[in-house]
Amino acid sequence: MATDIDGFLPDSSFMLDVPAQDWREAITLAGKGLTASGFTTEAYTGEMIAAVENLGPYMVIAPGLALAHSRPSAAVLNTGLSWVRLSTPVKFGNKANDPVSLVIGLAGKNEDEHIVVMSAIASALSDPVKTAQLKAAATPEDIRRILKA
Amino acid sequence: MDILCVCGMGIGTSVILRSNVEQVAADMGLDVNVQTADAGSAMGTANMCDLVLTSAELAGQLSGTSTPVEVVSNFMDKDEIRSVLEKYAA
Numbered sequence: 014m015a016t017d018i019d020g021f022l023p024d025s026s027f028m029l030d031v032p033a034q035d036w037r038e039a040i041t042l043a044g045k046g047l048t049a050s051g052f053t054t055e056a057y058t059g060e061m062i063a064a065v066e067n068l069g070p071y072m073v074i075a076p077g078l079a080l081a082h083s084r085p086s087a088a089v090l091n092t093g094l095s096w097v098r099l100s101t102p103v104k105f106g107n108k109a110n111d112p113v114s115l116v117i118g119l120a121g122k123n124e125d126e127h128i129v130v131m132s133a134i135a136s137a138l139s140d141p142v143k144t145a146q147l148k149a150a151a152t153p154e155d156i157r158r159i160l161k162a
Numbered sequence: 163m164d165i166l167c168v169c170g171m172g173i174g175t176s177v178i179l180r181s182n183v184e185q186v187a188a189d190m191g192l193d194v195n196v197q198t199a200d201a202g203s204a205m206g207t208a209n210m211c212d213l214v215l216t217s218a219e220l221a222g223q224l225s226g227t228s229t230p231v232e233v234v235s236n237f238m239d240k241d242e243i244r245s246v247l248e249k250y251a252a
Contacts, residue, residue, distance in 0.1 A: 071169065071217040072170070074175045074178060074236070075236045080174050082171060124172065
């Protein structure tokens, strides 16, 4: 599992304590992290934004947390994630879980490759202690270490 | 118990939900088989399951199924997931 997290969340996929004006800009940042890490082409950002426009803000799956993603497509080069921690939370229009302070971008080549890392994220973010540690973590390495613990 | 977790794409939020449903079920000693699907193709599988879990935004797309559909608003809240599973555990 350790290798998965290192490979799917490299340093280039992180943006910590960055500003965004609105949800589109927040998803755009998540898209930049995916592009910078070689996981997607720039077209994937538009696909993630279109997914919210078409299906609604269902990707805000927990208070403060959005899982931005689209489908496997030509824009997905490799399976990977990005981690955008916003300096100021933004609203996605999700009544139960707004505002969002953490946007995790997901690019999946298929339905399986990312399951282990997603389970690690699910496990960490359903644990209040780890969630607080992730909010305070200073570096990508610290965040990966918390996810692996 | 066969459970289907539904999201918009079938690869993202439903995978997160499945992970936490499996953990909660294990804690409860429930024997579950959890699958994932996207909202567009979920209907056929949904009818063969005992329970469908999804988010509020997508529940309307599944209203045609004969299987109970339950909304989970916080996919990371194991207490909320547990309270839903408890209704169907008997």
